[in-house]
Amino acid sequence: MLEINGLKVAVAGKVILEDINLVINDGEAHVLFGPNGSGKSTLLGAISGFARYQILDGEIIFKDVDITHKPVHERALLGIGLMFQRPPTIKGLPMEDMIRICGQGREVPKELPERLNFAKFMHREVNHGFSGGELKRSELLQLMAQDPDLVLLDEPESGVDVENIALIGESINQLLDRDGLNDNALCPRRKRELRRKSGLVITHTGHILNYVNPDVGHVLFDGRLSCMGNPRELFGCIQKIGYGECVRCSQTCS
Amino acid sequence: MSDKKVLPQFFKKESPKRAYMDSLQVLDILDRNRLVQTGIDFAGVDRSGTFMQMDDSVVHCGVQQPGVEVMSTEEAVSRYDWLMDYYWRTVSPETDEYTAYAHEHSRHGYFIRALPGVKSTQPVQASLYIAENGFAQAVHNIIIVEEGAELNIITGCASGHAVRTGMHLGISEFYVKKNAKLTFTMIHNWGEDMYVHPRSGMIVEEGGAFLSNFVCMHPVQELKMNPLTRLVGPGALVRSHSILVAQPGVKMDVGSRVYLEAPNTRAEIIARALTTGGDIINRGHLRGDAPGVKAHLECHGLILSKEGIIHAIPELEARVAGAEMSHEAAVGKIAPEEIEYLMARGLSEEEATSTIVRGFLNVQMEGLPAELQAEIDRAVKQSQDSIM
Numbered sequence: 001m002l003e004i005n006g007l008k009v010a011v012a013g014k015v016i017l018e019d020i021n022l023v024i025n026d027g028e029a030h031v032l033f034g035p036n037g038s039g040k041s042t043l044l045g046a047i048s049g050f051a052r053y054q055i056l057d058g059e060i061i062f063k064d065v066d067i068t069h070k071p072v073h074e075r076a077l078l079g080i081g082l083m084f085q086r087p088p089t090i091k092g093l094p095m096e097d098m099i100r101i102c103g104q105g106r107e108v109p110k111e112l113p114e115r116l117n118f119a120k121f122m123h124r125e126v127n128h129g130f131s132g133g134e135l136k137r138s139e140l141l142q143l144m145a146q147d148p149d150l151v152l153l154d155e156p157e158s159g160v161d162v163e164n165i166a167l168i169g170e171s172i173n174q175l176l177d178r179d180g181l182n183d184n185a186l187c188p189r190r191k192r193e194l195r196r197k198s199g200l201v202i203t204h205t206g207h208i209l210n211y212v213n214p215d216v217g218h219v220l221f222d223g224r225l226s227c228m229g230n231p232r233e234l235f236g237c238i239q240k241i242g243y244g245e246c247v248r249c250s251q252t253c254s
Numbered sequence: 255m256s257d258k259k260v261l262p263q264f265f266k267k268e269s270p271k272r273a274y275m276d277s278l279q280v281l282d283i284l285d286r287n288r289l290v291q292t293g294i295d296f297a298g299v300d301r302s303g304t305f306m307q308m309d310d311s312v313v314h315c316g317v318q319q320p321g322v323e324v325m326s327t328e329e330a331v332s333r334y335d336w337l338m339d340y341y342w343r344t345v346s347p348e349t350d351e352y353t354a355y356a357h358e359h360s361r362h363g364y365f366i367r368a369l370p371g372v373k374s375t376q377p378v379q380a381s382l383y384i385a386e387n388g389f390a391q392a393v394h395n396i397i398i399v400e401e402g403a404e405l406n407i408i409t410g411c412a413s414g415h416a417v418r419t420g421m422h423l424g425i426s427e428f429y430v431k432k433n434a435k436l437t438f439t440m441i442h443n444w445g446e447d448m449y450v451h452p453r454s455g456m457i458v459e460e461g462g463a464f465l466s467n468f469v470c471m472h473p474v475q476e477l478k479m480n481p482l483t484r485l486v487g488p489g490a491l492v493r494s495h496s497i498l499v500a501q502p503g504v505k506m507d508v509g510s511r512v513y514l515e516a517p518n519t520r521a522e523i524i525a526r527a528l529t530t531g532g533d534i535i536n537r538g539h540l541r542g543d544a545p546g547v548k549a550h551l552e553c554h555g556l557i558l559s560k561e562g563i564i565h566a567i568p569e570l571e572a573r574v575a576g577a578e579m580s581h582e583a584a585v586g587k588i589a590p591e592e593i594e595y596l597m598a599r600g601l602s603e604e605e606a607t608s609t610i611v612r613g614f615l616n617v618q619m620e621g622l623p624a625e626l627q628a629e630i631d632r633a634v635k636q637s638q639d640s641i642m
Contacts (some may be wrong), residue, residue, distance in 0.1 A: 007466050048598055049288070050594050051590065051594070071597070071599055071602075072597035072598055073597040073598075073600055073602050073603070073606075076597065076598050076599060076600040081598075082598050084447070084595065084598075086597060088589060088591045088592045088595050090592055090595070090609075090610060090613055091554070091610075091613050091614055092612070092613030092615070092616035092617070093609060093610070093612075093613035093616070098599070100598065101596065101599050101601060101609070102599045102600070104599075104600040125613070142599060146600070148597060230323055
């Protein structure tokens with residue numbers, strides 16, 4: 001699905017990411033841990049193609065297409081979708097029009113807003129005056145309408161209250177094709193094999209692991225991917241000894 | 255605004271007499287094309303009344319609802335001697351050169367009135383049209399909505415396809431009586447070398463509501479207006495929405511003033527100014543004179559080109575404790591984050607930009623018939639196509 005080779009990214013002339021190598025296969029969900037300022041959002045921004053992230057070296061391959069220098073919308077049309085951490089307000093544009101835009105010409109299921117408890121926001125301006133939790137639901141609704149093959153989630157749990165976190169988790173599982181656990185028509189293994197949607201989730205608190213079960217975890221530290229492994233084990237280790245120690249360990253072990 | 259003042263005396267004082275028409279459907283197709291964008295319904299079936307003045311001549315006037323009066327102001331003055339009490343009461347002839355000229359030379363203009371308790375079922379439409387090149391059209395309009403009555407008025411002001419230059423001077427005096435409601439929508443469609451100077455005053459009494467919509471998206475050499483609404487009775491309300499688009503060469507100086515003179519009166523002024531190269535001064539002045547008043551002023555400007563100026567001048571003047579007044583002004587270009595946000599959903603850069611502009615100009619106007627809202631949406635889209 002996604003292959004990143006030797007990626008080096010700068011913001012306003014300052015190098016933020018260096019020598020990033022990452023492969024996300026079809027149907028895999030990866031989680032990215034890292035302290036504040038380690039470059040997690042920069043990585044998602046570079047994959048999305050935003051202008052402020054200058055690619056100095058390396059390549060990004062998505063579905064066998066080199067997208068390293070493709071404009072943002074072409075990546076979106078190829079099947080990349082980003083959940084923004086701090087989405088802007090679009091004045092005068094109603095949510096319902098935005099959802100239509102996200103549909104990219106496909107019919108958007110009418111029950112989607114209801115499912116995200118968002119029906120009463122559909123006439124409101126995009127993100128205008130939304131609370132933290134409302135912004136997350138707005139973003140997830142847009143992504144569900146967009147239905148991307150690679151879902152990039154930037155701290156989906158930040159600013160969400162306890163009441164809504166389960167709903168957010170459920171929606172993410174749906175986006176990643178990991179919902180319907182009670183659906184007995186298919187055995188879990190078969191279901192995994194059929195799964196096509198991939199994801200890359202940034203988390204700072206790790207909270208989202210209570211709701212979403214990613215396959216692979218990475219630690220991004222100081223602009224480099226320094227460790228890879230079982231997400232829960234990695235997170236447990238980080239909680240116990242901190243990022244710095246965790247990275248030192250991976251360096252001595254390898 | 256411009257270095258040299260263009261005065262009415264520079265233009266023709268006289269115009270050829272225009273023949274009366276039994277229906278606006280006999281209007282020349284070229285004139286109709288100019289007027290259709292201002293929301294005029296030529297058959298007039300979905301209208302409570304129609305008034306049309308071409309240059310100095312009233313070419314059509316009719317009314318379809320009992321209790322609603324539509325006629326030339328000159329005719330109204332000769333019919334009602336009490337009307338002199340409403341004449342030059344909210345605007346003074348001494349205001350400037352333009353009001354002085356109108357005081358001396360104005361011909362006709364519309365008089366529209368709803369008798370007490372009468373609610374217009376359909377909008378009344380009025381059109382002030384300049385067909386003669388180089389002519390200075392001066393009119394005096396009076397609207398009276400008597401106690402408990404409701405009027406919805408659509409006015410279209412335009413100049414003909416053959417009119418290169420000219421001037422429009424409109425004195426407008428609106429009276430909204432106790433518990434009455436006036437919805438007034440004005441759409442301008444001038445030529446590139448037109449000079450336009452409306453001078454308007456409104457008085458809203460206790461419990462009355464004045465809802466004003468103004469749209470000017472076509473080129474005009476100079477447009478200068480700053481109407482004053484006085485809320486003189488407790489609980490009176492004004493809501494003013496305007497959309498201004500200035501293409502290269504256009505100079506607009508457009509404002510809205512509201513004096514909240516009585517307790518618990520409310521005012522809301524919302525303006526959207528967009529330039530693709532022209533200059534817009536957007537003024538707003540709210541004055542709170544009585545306790546319990548509530549007023550908000552919102553002026554947003556968007557600059558889409560290297561040239562062009564947007565100068566927002568919001569003013570709040572509270573003269574009493576307990577006045578609740580606020581303003582919000584923001585001028586700038588489209589934020590790149592907004593464009594990238596929409597691009598991340600699959601829109602190209604051009605599509606994203608035009609979606610943001612459309613949203614920017616999407617001001618919810620009240621009391622508009624569906625076809626007029628559609629007309630405004632179409633005009634927004636059209637002006638968008640011509641600037642993108």
